Amino acid sequence: MLSKISWGQFGLSAAILLLLYYLFIGLTVYRKKIRDFMRKRPAQPQVAFTNPAPGPVPPPTADMPTDIVLMEQIQQELRYDLLPRAGSHATKDKLLVLFRQYLSGLNTQNLALPFKTAVNQLMAKEALQQCNIFIDPAEIAALW
Numbered sequence: 001m002l003s004k005i006s007w008g009q010f011g012l013s014a015a016i017l018l019l020l021y022y023l024f025i026g027l028t029v030y031r032k033k034i035r036d037f038m039r040k041r042p043a044q045p046q047v048a049f050t051n052p053a054p055g056p057v058p059p060p061t062a063d064m065p066t067d068i069v070l071m072e073q074i075q076q077e078l079r080y081d082l083l084p085r086a087g088s089h090a091t092k093d094k095l096l097v098l099f100r101q102y103l104s105g106l107n108t109q110n111l112a113l114p115f116k117t118a119v120n121q122l123m124a125k126e127a128l129q130q131c132n133i134f135i136d137p138a139e140i141a142a143l144w
Helices: 009-031 029-039 068-086 092-104 113-132 137-141
Strands: none
Touching: 009 029, 029 068, 029 137, 068 092, 068 113, 092 113
């Protein structure tokens, strides 16, 4: 039976089966990207977030709002000063006391509510990432 198949027929059959195999693998692995491409919508990039190196926050420029600079300063102080000061055995109560002390030192009279909300969410996120302690942003909002 195998003597009736030529090498050309065998090669063509193997190429077709290989093409079908890679098509199946490609469709299962890259299904979302192919669907986005077909809809003419760019796929969402996979961005790896990294912590910036500690250091001073650059001074504001003419095109940079002061709220952004203040938020970067708060983020730097939170990551590299405040949370390390809590220690490796930080508790939720200890973090809330540190947050209250830190927030009392900020000039909060001119800060808008969305800015305060962003700071609350940042503090909650950093507490979860660095200390593995969940704090509801509403609890932090009560400290202002």
